[in-house]
Amino acid sequence: MKSSPGPRILTVVATVTMILAGLGFVASLPLNAFVFDEYDAYGEVPIPGTGRVELPAGEVTVSFHTVLVGGSGSGLPVPPLKYRMTGPDGADVQLAEDYGSTTTVNNDARVRIGYLHLAEAGTYDVELDGNVSAYLDPSLAFGHGSAFGWLPWALAAVFGFAVVDLIIARVWAARTRRATADPWQPPVADATPPTIRAVPTYPTSEDAIRVQTLESLARLRDSGALTQDEYDAEKKRVLDGR
Known part of the structure; x- marks a missing residue:
């Protein structure tokens, strides 16, 4: 009996998919962090200093941005900052603090310090101050995360489906091998009738x-x-x- 090519094809497809999804997942993490992350999409305001930024309605990411001298092995420490933001209607805007991890590219470092949840788009006035004498060109950057933040999760899901497909292919192949090695055969009737031996008769x-x-x-x-x-x-x- 010839084995089915289905398990072999499914195994190859699942293996290739797992490799591509794994490589894509690993590559998407640094790309989202260093390339696609638009942390300063809406502008920056120096510390200390004042400035105006055009912000959209919704969530805006706020990051502390500076240039490192000599590097930092334990992340970028954020100094105590004083900031005041007013919206188009003159009302104060509160920053929801939520610190993230440090991202460094060629001594250019940034760390998320929180989010702004804005009810309307417009021009926002920003006043900043703080003890930043130990930092080079410090500023607050206003922007948003990567537009491809969903990509690692999608690739992880594809990898998981590929693993399931590989398991199905291996089970299918094992059953096919068993069926090939031990096929069921119906019993064949013997065409030769059994020999009947004559029973000798003995006199009384x-x-x-x-x-x-x-x-x-x-x-x-x-x-x-x-x-x-x-x-x-x-x-x-x-x-x-x-």
Whole structure:
């Protein structure tokens, strides 16, 4: 029986998909962090200083941005900052603090410090101050995360589906091998009829005695102890059962 090519094809497809999804997942993480992340999409305001930024309605990411001198092995420490933001209607805007991890590219470092949740788009006035003498060109950047933030999750889901497909392919292949190695065959009827042995017949005890007696009479006649007439008379008596 020829094995089905289905398990082999599914195994190849699942393996290739797992490799591509894994590589894509690993590549998408740094790309989202360093390339696609638009942390300063809406502008920056120096610290200390004042500035105006055009912000959209919705969620805006706020990051502390500076240039590192000599690098930082434990992340970028954010100094105490004083900031005041007012919206188009003159109302104060509150920053929801939510610190993230440090991202560094060629000594250019940034770390998320929180989010703004804005009810309307417009021009926002920003006033900043803080003890930033140890930092080079510090500023607050206003922007948003990567537009491809969903990509790592999508690739992880594809990888998971590929793993399931690979398991199905292996189970399918194992069942196919078992069916090929031990196919069921219906019993074949034997065309040759069985040999029936003839059962030998044996004389009964009376017949055996008769035969023995006749043999003895024949020997007596042959030896001359009985005449032919006497032999015939005795033979008739034996045969008649008397």
